[in-house]
Amino acid sequence: MQNPARPQHGPQLPHFTANNTGPKHRIRPSDRSAVVKHTAETHIRAERRKFTTAQNSAQTQAVISDRQSARRQTGTRRDTHANRNADTQLHNRHKGSEPAEHQQDVGKNTQAPNHLDRIIQEQQAVNTPNRNLKKHQHFSEDPLHKNTMTKVEEVGEWGDGSRCQRLTEQDFPGDDNRRIRTSPDPQNHPWFSQDDIEKMELLAGGEVESKARVPAHGRVLQVALEPPHLKVTGSPQKHPDSPKESCQQGHCALIKRTDDWFEVFAFHLDRVLGLNRSLPAVLRTFHSEILPYRFTSGTPRPVVWWDPDIQHLTDTDNDQNSVPLSWVQYQQLLQLHCGSEADLRSEACVGVHHSEWERLALFDFLLQVNDRLDRYCCGFTPDPTEECVENLLQAKCRNTKELLLVHILVRKADPSRLVFIDNAGRPRQSADNLNFRLVEGIHEFPEKAVSVLRSGCLESLLLRSLYTDGQFWASRGGVGGLRPLIETVELRGKILLQHIRDRKLQLKRDL
Known part of the structure; x- marks a missing residue:
């Protein structure tokens, strides 16, 4: 099966000259002053x-x-x-x-x-x-960034400079009523693979054939979808009794809570940054008689592709992991540099390449996803209504040996790479309450993703990408509604870049 998370066409990003000389800067996990604090004064x-x-x-x-x-x-x-x-x-x-x-x-x-x-x-x-790009003068003081910006301005990001200009509503056709608005020319959205586009079309237009409950997830529903190109008009079709067979064919999805709409944004951010680890997701409404009323009330819901190849633990109390991993073990394996300085097959490395944790840390910081590396809300001040507070999880922060990671998942066919799920994060998290625990122990970051953050093109690229999801675009208010959201993520990116410069952290080329 083709890996759904590996685009066939990647953006041609300018390369940084990473500083690979000199000793590596190590930060002890227990030294909280070695990273920028997650809360300000x-x-x-x-x-x-x-x-x-x-x-x-x-x-x-x-x-x-x-x-x-x-x-x-x-x-x-x-x-x-x-x-x-x-x-x-x-x-x-x-x-x-x-x-x-x-x-x-x-x-x-x-x-x-x-x-x-x-x-x-x-x-x-x-x-x-x-x-425009030249307005970001505060980054030109950094020699690495100055060199990169020169390259961006000379060649034009992704083919022409217009992709980095400030876009308006007039730049996006208002008469395109397709659910998934992609272009036949793959260079218009080079961060999407053909497989991405096919799965987005399945999620947005597939007819519901059957449904099933997801254990321990009462507000999430698994559905089997008939691909749009297989629909047959005329005689009624017999729906399968269970999504199991359809799921093995890659025709299943999870319908999630309405509040999880940010997961659709996360999918587009993942692709634009070149991380390519999250599962395709769209926003859509349902009208099927098979579904309960709350799923057909007219409110659009995020729909995420169900990957049948994800490896789950057999423990029903810990089935949201491929490997059991504590916070202490995680910090120890970060020091090993698995795959380069340590054997991936060693027990401590859990089979995951070191660069995967760098991708995960950057992604989770930009989205402020805590329910993976920090499910106990130890790295920020949560709202009193948060589950980690109501369930008394935060009380465990005093003993790091009790802290466990969740949603650490890999595919059976490629266990050295992570799969990012449940990426709804926190779109409204304030800049003075960011969770820096998410980047604790990380001394390198993926060069391609950092290039996008530094290029000044993130807003225009995200707008172009999000426009492909017609329902998401309309429900979030188009350019005017999405711009404040993108600016929030851009600000987090600037704070992360400052963290990289302050700590003199390395940039790593993609494998």
């Missing part, structure tokens, strides 16, 4: 909450006006000086809106929160209607 949290969307917009426009005025008065030769003055004024406006005692506290911040301040201010400053 209390006064930093208060400061972040003050910056409402309206304030950000007004301050950004003020900076733009200052810069334009400075250019008219001083000319092109003094643009750099004017930009610096405008940036200073933006900082002063933020500072001037705070109480006096709050301003005094800010001066006592540690290095990590100061970096968070700078990143958030820079993100606000570049969110202008005329944003």
